[in-house]
Amino acid sequence: MKRIVVSWAVLGAAALLVAFAPLPQSARAPTERLFRVEAGDFAYSPAVLHVNPGDEVTIQLVSTDVVHGLYVDGYDLRMSADPGQSATLTFTADQPGSFRLRCSVTCGALHPFMTGKLQVGSNFLLWRGVGLAFLALFGLLFFRQPSPNTDH
Amino acid sequence: MNILRYPLIKSLLKNRWPQFTIMVVALAGFLVAILSGLFGTPVGSRNFGIVFVWIAWWALLMLVAVPFLGRGWCSICPIPAPGEWLQRGNLLGPDDINHRDHGENKKKNSVFSVRSVVKPHNRRWPNRFRNIWLQNGTFLLVALFSTVILTQPKVTAIVLAAFLFVAVGASLVFERRAFCRYLCPVGGFIGLYSQLAPVEVRVVDTAVCKAHTEKTCYTGSADGYGCPWDVFPPGMVKNTYCGTCMECLRTCPHDNIAINIRSFGADLSVERVRKMDEAYKAFIMLGAAAVYSTVLLGPWGTLKLAAYSVGSLPWLAYAASFLTLILLALPGLFWLMIWTGIQLSGSALPTKKLFIAQSYALVPLGLSAWVAFSLSFVFANFSYVLAALSDPFGWGWNLIGTAGIGWTPWLTSLTPFLQVGVLLGGFLWAAITSRKIASENTINTLAMKLSAPVIIFCLTFTLILMGLLVA
Numbered sequence: 001m002k003r004i005v006v007s008w009a010v011l012g013a014a015a016l017l018v019a020f021a022p023l024p025q026s027a028r029a030p031t032e033r034l035f036r037v038e039a040g041d042f043a044y045s046p047a048v049l050h051v052n053p054g055d056e057v058t059i060q061l062v063s064t065d066v067v068h069g070l071y072v073d074g075y076d077l078r079m080s081a082d083p084g085q086s087a088t089l090t091f092t093a094d095q096p097g098s099f100r101l102r103c104s105v106t107c108g109a110l111h112p113f114m115t116g117k118l119q120v121g122s123n124f125l126l127w128r129g130v131g132l133a134f135l136a137l138f139g140l141l142f143f144r145q146p147s148p149n150t151d152h
Numbered sequence: 153m154n155i156l157r158y159p160l161i162k163s164l165l166k167n168r169w170p171q172f173t174i175m176v177v178a179l180a181g182f183l184v185a186i187l188s189g190l191f192g193t194p195v196g197s198r199n200f201g202i203v204f205v206w207i208a209w210w211a212l213l214m215l216v217a218v219p220f221l222g223r224g225w226c227s228i229c230p231i232p233a234p235g236e237w238l239q240r241g242n243l244l245g246p247d248d249i250n251h252r253d254h255g256e257n258k259k260k261n262s263v264f265s266v267r268s269v270v271k272p273h274n275r276r277w278p279n280r281f282r283n284i285w286l287q288n289g290t291f292l293l294v295a296l297f298s299t300v301i302l303t304q305p306k307v308t309a310i311v312l313a314a315f316l317f318v319a320v321g322a323s324l325v326f327e328r329r330a331f332c333r334y335l336c337p338v339g340g341f342i343g344l345y346s347q348l349a350p351v352e353v354r355v356v357d358t359a360v361c362k363a364h365t366e367k368t369c370y371t372g373s374a375d376g377y378g379c380p381w382d383v384f385p386p387g388m389v390k391n392t393y394c395g396t397c398m399e400c401l402r403t404c405p406h407d408n409i410a411i412n413i414r415s416f417g418a419d420l421s422v423e424r425v426r427k428m429d430e431a432y433k434a435f436i437m438l439g440a441a442a443v444y445s446t447v448l449l450g451p452w453g454t455l456k457l458a459a460y461s462v463g464s465l466p467w468l469a470y471a472a473s474f475l476t477l478i479l480l481a482l483p484g485l486f487w488l489m490i491w492t493g494i495q496l497s498g499s500a501l502p503t504k505k506l507f508i509a510q511s512y513a514l515v516p517l518g519l520s521a522w523v524a525f526s527l528s529f530v531f532a533n534f535s536y537v538l539a540a541l542s543d544p545f546g547w548g549w550n551l552i553g554t555a556g557i558g559w560t561p562w563l564t565s566l567t568p569f570l571q572v573g574v575l576l577g578g579f580l581w582a583a584i585t586s587r588k589i590a591s592e593n594t595i596n597t598l599a600m601k602l603s604a605p606v607i608i609f610c611l612t613f614t615l616i617l618m619g620l621l622v623a
Binding site: 043044045048100102104106109126128129133136137 | 195
């Protein structure tokens with residue numbers, strides 16, 4: 001019984017560590033980053049923007065068909081571009097993680113699903129999630145006490 | 153704990169008026185959704201039909217109703233209501249209620265009699281279709297066209313009207329709620345996931361039922377109808393086919409029906425009613441959640457356009473890939489996991505039996521996948537609901553002064569954290585369920601080996617979905 005309690009305590013501590021331990025971010029010096037993002041046919045191109053934490057990011061949105069917008073989850077920033085025109089948004093990528101880009105102007109049938117991604121540094125949320133999933137697997141396979149059953 | 157011990161809850165559930173009123177309001181909303189789809193603006197995000205069905209109702213269903221109330225939605229769903237009223241010849245209780253009433257009450261109830269309108273055939277549903285294979289088919293049919301249905305108001309309206317039309321037709325030809333039980337594409341997955349809900353309708357004491365020869369819960373009485381879902385309440389051991397309509401509560405003369413609050417997922421350990429059609433429903437739902445997360449939420453415009461261009465070559469490729477993944481690849485891979493588990497554990501149980509049994513571990517995994525998927529767009533787009541309430545047809549109305557509210561995404565910073573939490577919870581739940589199921593007929597040491605490949609399968613799926621939703 002004591003062994004089980006210790007095992008669970010160790011597993012719980014490990015889970016807390018994986019979930020909340022501070023992780024080092026990239027030590028690269030912040031730079032200026034410029035992206036020309038084309039919006040058309042319910043997609044952004046490029047669809048994924050990679051930057052480092054602290055970078056000063058400028059997104060130049062160019063619409064190739066109808067009016068499109070761009071909203072950055074987490075940063076709560078938005079802009080829109082008329083057909084054939086471009087609009088510019090500059091901000092400092094001070095929050096690390098992965099953020100969805102969404103079209104903020106109704107642009108057609110698939111508008112709610114017109115998405116892209118801004119990746120600032122490492123996606124620690126994902127890695128923490130993966131770590132917790134493997135920890136759960138480890139606990140289930142090696143620690144969890146079997147349920148009462150029938151021996152056939 | 154039986155919540156019917158509380159007189160207020162019991163009288164609210166036994167009384168037909170609260171349920172009837174909610175159903176009528178829902179039916180009115182449903183008809184507005186159809187009308188706005190047909191005659192309103194073609195801009196989905198400004199159309200009541202799209203916004204209310206695919207954002208408001210979907211959020212209510214997947215984030216609240218199904219996880220916590222199981223088939224709670226089915227008890228107030230407006231789709232079968234008109235057909236059921238015609239079938240019964242009454243909007244409220246059975247005609248016998250009218251016969252027993254006197255004076256004013258009799259007059260009041262007779263207003264709700266619609267017996268003269270049509271004569272239902274009340275045929276029995278064919279035996280060979282007494283399963284959810286047809287529901288699996290109808291769900292896949294809707295799923296294949298879902299990118300268009302979700303985004304085109306007119307198509308949403310046509311689909312909703314078709315549901316209503318088929319439900320009325322089924323009620324006029326067949327007995328009870330044949331549409332809900334055997335055809336409704338939504339009811340199929342609600343039933344599957346209702347096994348996880350912390351609430352159940354059950355008989356208190358089966359001995360009382362044994363002594364009760366009339367079996368009014370199934371045959372009906374002056375107080376209510378025989379189970380509309382064609383379920384025999386004393387034999388009910390899981391939620392899947394109980395529509396929580398409360399008729400058995402009204403017809404049981406011995407007060408022998410309970411609504412129990414129970415642990416989440418209690419039905420998953422019921423061994424004797426596991427079936428291949430339900431197993432396949434689990435695969436269909438799991439695969440569909442992954443496909444939608446990829447196509448609708450991913451950054452790949454080509455995939456979105458392929459899923460949207462119905463009838464084109466890219467759409468045919470999409471449809472073929474969708475069906476192959478869901479009907480062949482996922483079950484095939486799972487079968488391989490079961491076979492591996494058998495090799496590792498040396499279990500003598502038939503592979504098919506284990507395949508079906510272990511597929512129930514995919515029920516919590518699937519629900520968590522759907523919740524995580526829904527979180528991605530429900531909160532981000534919920535502000536459309538306020539605007540659509542004020543201007544349901546997109547005609548420039550401003551009924552409650554909220555038509556001018558622009559798109560304002562909610563909780564988008566929090567959503568990825570919630571999604572990771574939900575997916576991890578789903579994985580843990582699935583793994584524990586797999587382990588429990590494996591322990592039913594195998595000694596403990598071997599149960600771990602038997603379930604390990606299934607747990608790996610669940611882990612892989614969880615990581616893939618996590619990658620699709622938060623990476």
